[in-house]
Amino acid sequence: MISSRQTQSVRLVWEVFDRSDTAYSVVELVQMHKGSMNKTTVYRILDRFEKEGKLHTFLGKNGLKWYAKCHNCSSKKHIDIHPHFQCNECGKVECLTIDVKIPKVAKHHIEQANMLLLGQCDECLI
Amino acid sequence: MISSRQTQSVRLVWEVFDRSDTAYSVVELVQMHKGSMNKTTVYRILDRFEKEGKLHTFLGKNGLKWYAKCHNCSSKKHIDIHPHFQCNECGKVECLTIDVKIPKVAKHHIEQANMLLLGQCDECLI
DNA sequence: CCTCTTATTGCAACTAGGTTGCAAATATAG
DNA sequence: CTATATTTGCAACCTAGTTGCAATAAGAGG
Ligand SMILES: [Mn+2]
Ligand SMILES: [Mn+2]
Ligand SMILES: [Zn+2]
Ligand SMILES: [Zn+2]
Numbered sequence: 001m002i003s004s005r006q007t008q009s010v011r012l013v014w015e016v017f018d019r020s021d022t023a024y025s026v027v028e029l030v031q032m033h034k035g036s037m038n039k040t041t042v043y044r045i046l047d048r049f050e051k052e053g054k055l056h057t058f059l060g061k062n063g064l065k066w067y068a069k070c071h072n073c074s075s076k077k078h079i080d081i082h083p084h085f086q087c088n089e090c091g092k093v094e095c096l097t098i099d100v101k102i103p104k105v106a107k108h109h110i111e112q113a114n115m116l117l118l119g120q121c122d123e124c125l126i
Numbered sequence: 127m128i129s130s131r132q133t134q135s136v137r138l139v140w141e142v143f144d145r146s147d148t149a150y151s152v153v154e155l156v157q158m159h160k161g162s163m164n165k166t167t168v169y170r171i172l173d174r175f176e177k178e179g180k181l182h183t184f185l186g187k188n189g190l191k192w193y194a195k196c197h198n199c200s201s202k203k204h205i206d207i208h209p210h211f212q213c214n215e216c217g218k219v220e221c222l223t224i225d226v227k228i229p230k231v232a233k234h235h236i237e238q239a240n241m242l243l244l245g246q247c248d249e250c251l252i
Numbered sequence: 253c254c255t256c257t258t259a260t261t262g263c264a265a266c267t268a269g270g271t272t273g274c275a276a277a278t279a280t281a282g
Numbered sequence: 283c284t285a286t287a288t289t290t291g292c293a294a295c296c297t298a299g300t301t302g303c304a305a306t307a308a309g310a311g312g
Contacts, residue, residue, distance in 0.1 A: 005279050005288055027269075038291050043270070045289095061240075063189025063298090064269080085231060096231060103224050105211060107248040114187075116240045122233040131259055131308050153298075164262050169299070171260095189269090190298080 004048065009037045013045045017055065023068035023084070023093040025060060056080035060093055061118060068095050083115035089124040130174060135163045139171045143181065149194035149210070149219040151186065182206035186219055187244060194221050209241035215250040 004010075012033060016024065024032075026046065030039040046067055049055040053073035060066050070080050085094045102113045130136075138159060142150065150158075152172065156165040172193055175181040179199035186192050196206050211220045228239045 007279070007289065009290075030269095039269095040271080040292080041290055048289095059185065059189050063185050063191075065189075083229065085234060085236075088237065096229075098229050098231065100229065103209070103222075103226065103243070105222060105224065105243065107251070108211060108243075109246040109251055110211075110243050111214065111245040112243070114242045114244065117229070117231065117234075117236050117238070118240065119237040120235040125233070125235055133260065133308070135261075156298095165298095166263080166300080167261055 004052075009033075009041050010045055010048075012036060013042065014049070014054075017049075017067070017069045021069055021095070023066045023095060025093070026065045026067070029067070051075055053078060058084055058114065059116070060084075060091075061086050061088075061116065066093050068093075081112065083117055085117045085119070085121070087121035087124055088118050089120055092121055092123075094121070130178075135159075135167050136171055136174075138162060139168065140175070140180075143175075143193075143195045147195055147221070149192045149221060151219070152191045152193065155193070177201060179204060184210055184240065185242070186210075186217075187212050187214075187242065192219050194219075207238065209243055211243045211245070211247070213247035213250055214244050215246055218247055218249075220247070 013029065016029065016032065026043065029046065030042045033042055046055065046057075050057055050067070053070055053075045055067045056070050056073065056078060057065055057067050066084070068080075070078065073079055080095075083096045083098065083100050085096055086092070096117070100113060100115055102110055104110070139155065142155065142158065152169065155172070156168045159168055172181065172183075176183055176193070179196055179201045181193045182196050182199065182204060183191055183193050192210075194206075196204065199205055206221075209222045209224065209226050211222055212218070222243070226239060226241055228236055230236065
């Protein structure tokens with residue numbers, strides 16, 4: 001499941017994602033593991049998870065990097081090209097399962113489409 | 127046309143956008159005006175232009191802030207909700223005139239959709 | 253034109269996310 | 283149990299962007 005060396009830190013970071021399908025910003029993850037590992041280690045472990053196809057990454061509304069679990073990816077193929085949602089009130093981020101068709105643009109070759117929807121989440125709508 | 131005080135710096139920054147419809151990153155703009163004004167000034171002028179509805183802003187692929195001219199906006203209403211394209215090879219950014227319909231998401235209120243298309247621009251396709 | 257008020261600017265210091273080089277620690281193959 | 287390669291901590295660094303404050307300069311009104 002977890003390739004390369006299965007260190008204490010690797011296990012701790014993975015557990016967070018294993019427990020739920022929530023997306024986490026690097027800032028949260030560094031904060032969360034403060035005391036048990038260095039921030040550099042968090043960054044490096046996340047990098048490795050991404051290369052291995054365990055996590056995918058995207059940018060939230062202020063350019064912050066977010067990570068979420070992949071479901072059918074490997075180091076060879078990332079198929080997590082889905083839109084993401086971020087709540088303008090609580091800041092929470094979610095992976096969306098809806099399909100977005102990539103628009104065609106004349107004279108351009110489009111390889112990827114990043115879509116970030118902004119608004120209010122279910123909890124903040126009340 | 128240009129509200130507030132029309133300083134030397136304000137004129138210089140505006141000229142860049144007035145000349146063409148190119149999008150510019152703040153990094154480029156600061157570099158471009160190095161020698162004639164401080165970077166803080168560039169940031170503040172861009173902020174003002176945005177508030178006044180002259181420029182709109184969005185994030186490029188590395189979370190860098192980009193600015194481009196608005197065409198029918200005012201301080202009251204920004205209607206520049208269009209997708210943007212960034213070339214993976216030369217880094218160039220373009221505003222796209224295509225329409226993207228904002229997807230609906232159950233139990234969420236979507237206010238805005240940010241879309242960044244990545245690929246190769248016309249010049250880099252050769 | 254001159255004067256006064258207020259918006260704008262420069263500067264230096266700061267914040268925050270993210271990266272790097274290197275020596276020390278540790279997982280794991282054999 | 284070793285030997286080796288990977289991973290980690292640390293401290294220093296980088297870059298985009300922000301802030302407080304004193305100095306400067308638009309431009310409105312006289
Ligand atoms: Mn996702
Ligand atoms: Mn645009
Ligand atoms: Zn919310
Ligand atoms: Zn290009």
